Amino acid sequence: MTLPKMMTIGTLAAGYEAGTLTPLDVIEAVIGRIQSWPDPAVWISRFSDDELRAAAKALMAAGGPSPDKPLWGIPFAVKDNIDCAGLETTAACPAFAYRPAQDATVVARLRAAGAIPVGKTNLDQFATGLNGTRSPYGAPRSVFDADYISGGSSSGSAVAVGAGIVAFSLGTDTAGSGRVPASFNNLVGVKPSKGMFSTTGLVPACRSLDCISVFAATAGEADFVRRVAAGLDPADPFSRDLPDVVLPTEGLRVGVPVGAEREFFGDAANEAIYVAAIEAMKALGCSIVEIDFAPFREAANLLYSGPWVAERLAAVEAFHAAHADAMDPNVRKIVEGALGVTAVDAFRGLYALEGFRQKTAATWAMVDILLLPTTPLFPKVSDMLADPIGLNSKLGRYTNFVNLMDCAGIAVPAGFRPDGLPFGVTLIGPAFSDAALAVWGDRLHKAAATGYGLDTTADLSAMPAPEGPQVERIEVVVVGAHLSGMPLNPQLTGGGGVLVKRCRTASDYRLYALPGTVPPKPGLLHSPGFDGPGLEVEVWALPPAAFGRFVAAIPAPLGIGKVTLDDGSDVSGFLCEPHALEGAAEITALGGWRAYCAAK
Template sequence: MLPEKLTIHGLTALYRAGDASPVTVIEEVLHRLANNPDPAAWISTVPPETLRDRAAELAKGGYDPSRPLWGIPFAVKDNIDAAGLPTTAACPAFAYDPADDAHVVARLTAAGAILVGKTNLDQFATGLNGTRSPYGAPRCVFDGDYISGGSSSGSAVAVARGQVAFALGTDTAGSGRVPAAFNNLVGIKPTKGLLSAAGVVPACRSQDCVTVLAHCVADGELVRRLAEGFDAADPFSRPAQARPLRLEGFRFGVLSGAEKVFLGDDAAEALYDAAVANMTALGGIPVPFDYAPLRECAHLLYGGPWVAERLAAIEEFVEVQADAMDPTVRAIIQGAAGKSAIEAFVGQYALAFYAQTIAGMWADLDLLLLPTTPTIYTLSDMLADPVRLNSNLGRYTNFVNLLDCAAVAVPAGFRPNGLPFGVTLVGPAFTDNDLANIGDRLHAKSSPVTYPLKIVPPPTYLPILVVGAHLTGMPLNTELTGVGGILLGAVRTAPDYRFYALAGTVPPKPGLIRDPGFRGPGILAEEWALPPSAFAAFVARIPAPLGVGKVALSDGRQVTGFLCEGHALAGATEITGFGGWRAYRASL
């Protein structure tokens, strides 16, 4: 019997142990789909025999650890192409049969994942509520009277109900974060361009992101890293870059005063305050900031010229078949018809102003901690007031893509009535890796069931432990990031290590010495993984008196890392009590 929640890490553990196979997993998925309490979550599914054949083909050779998603069932939002299934964008009259998988779908199936089907959405990805679809309105899995959130509504519900282990959505204004919050999921909203949008029906082409919905950050991050990659077929695709955040002592922006709005949802406000307290307990420093400019910027997405991008994406269809569209979606998209080039330039000027504003914020803050939404609505309330209430849902999400930010939405507890609440960590572009690290730790503080974040590098990569100038944000960190190094996470050495600031080194460097029998705090370090050729070149460049050897960690593992020759301690200053190089340097 499989667990109620399907997770990548959980299924992979079963496969490794021989306690499950893709065949048994797919049979359970088919059983759950046949007994689906919310059929509106799905638009189309792969035929059962095709799913069984795919599972059997994978199982034939036994578990394959080189394919990180081996045997993992997943779904994609039905504005993302998957060969063999129609793409409808939740509009039957618009439907077409794609010849190929979208770029991201192809990458995930190559990693061993099994596509189960296509999920429902707010039509043409226009909405944050999940009710604007002729295929029905998926419901919040915790209370069917409430909306699921959108536009990636079906993707969220399919994951939350345990029908797949993860799902792809899209996010232009919050479409991958809002349904995550309403169904107690993680929503990974990458930096724009990290995941190719080739094979995705555009909403606003310049702002669209493919997103991942999963039960935990560890699963979502694994999928994000496997799906990302530069794609020349997408004109907005960008190669990955490294922009590290401080993982200790980070300054995070919090709402305060008149900008701290929950629209009467006192339980949501209390859970947000608890999330702030949890972030502080993780070593963060809360900093009240002025949200007003970001709120004003958010209005540009629907109130400014960017709504014209929604019309540009489907202009020919609207001209001849507008009557086939959802009335609310049609009104929004047709409302762009009068937008002028002058308005477009004025909008660009306004956006440039807000971009300068948030750049100033990033000079003082590492990231923002925001409610994903101020509240949640019943289905009946949303249908009675679809535009205004939808706008309320985007209060804290709409600015993110416009201002080129990365975001990770995580669960943050439950209201007394049993409805979930979520928060979102927002950082500058390309801070995805460290946002995930901090988001994972925050999720663990608020959830009784957690899955530790474990980044899985390619199998040929070699681990290296760094304790000083190569740490994230330190002067030599580019020697790791510049050769494709992957940060696996922060770790701590065993307690029998002493730490010294070496004399006369440029840039300043520490020395790590093992002293059996000594009991100290352990030294904070980072574990990285490097491609083999880069690892060899990196080790060859290490200057005396430093070298590499096996370093014992507090978790019992031994990892290759920096050690120091004993003679170099002449004139050095012992800094073991600081527990790490960052803390020591900060003290100066």
């Protein structure tokens, strides 16, 4: 089997299943692609060719693909601030290098799932930067043009995937390092919720904010890796394991910056693609809500201009004290900005952040997610070297706030500029909305039809969609005062309910306006043999406990029974006792409660 230009988890798994491919075949291809790739700055270290072959042979000898090894034979790369047993961890600083005794928890989970680590990739030193030029091992370049940066700090990890050398990679993301490189290499970058991935075995940048991240070809594959790697780790004090947050599967409310807050620093090409992404979300059935982005931007400034810079010094304090001259000058300058920060400054920073949280609460009440440019600019390496601090700050305009605000994010390709360079956008949601974000990120990526990595013509429609949130929920059909925007809808949203879809009942239902109800309510009646227009309804989903409380509070003569929808499915929903409809006005011909309310 000849491997395609891009390695994907799905392609390799299909080859293994069909018996046309073995892990040894794949590793030979990986070795060949590493040797032929023209950019020597991608890797800091890697396993020898013979070690990689031995790993593939050992995997094959232990048995073939199985449910307990969902990543069997899949090659991946590891950012070199994450421990991988058998290779040094350098954090892109040779004087800092050490040889770990064991894998980082995330790497160990991926190996246990059958994945094969290939090597350690380059990064902005100590994961400090968004550009990929702050490393003594060189500056990895965008896979589309060697004059342009690959993005940082997870530079090598993104290039290794974008070039088709490995199927996925691990990066990290404190300020945007798992999203910016995705944009510059036509990839998906998943920044998980804080604490979802263990950081045991990670050289910290800002320990309270750090996230290990994933680069992959599609949202489905990136989210698949996320599911394998995630999980509570008692050894990590910042580890969290919380239920999935559900987002609407239809009618998503999407926040976008308004006015001057939509800043591209004169880059009209990126702005045009962003506007097109907004239109694509509209076409997917989303409603666009313009928001004041200023509180998010001001919160982002705290990361480098506030006391959180002291956390970067805390991560390398002993090394800095002994070897400051071994650090990259720009990284050292940023870290030493913490030397004058006091405990009082730290508390003031916390107070300021909580103030910004309060200011953004009203925005989150209006929207389900944010849709932002991943970056406003796409600089050349020469431009970045000429203005390393200023341009880096501009790159983080839409990324730096996300971990401070405890959000999840997924960066997806959105299109290509006239010069052929890629541009991406990021979907940002509440903590632990990762699975739901992946669903929408996948839809947007497929609408953009950018392919992935260097394979810009790949057929995304054939790629599996993410699974979506793995939560137990019960669906309920509402027909009247509980519809979106109606007086009783907060009874659903307040219980964690999400809108699943808008549809109609089957044709054999009648609708009546119930007299004397407050607020006004309709009564839905099943009338076998009746052939009507079908009635406008919404299907909502509630957690089981919330569903129980909701049903218990329904007043007579209404109750819950099975309602047949226009697609033939039967879902629990509101029905009315027939005796209550005596003397009630039938409004079936209007087609639904909204039409009746509008006609009154």
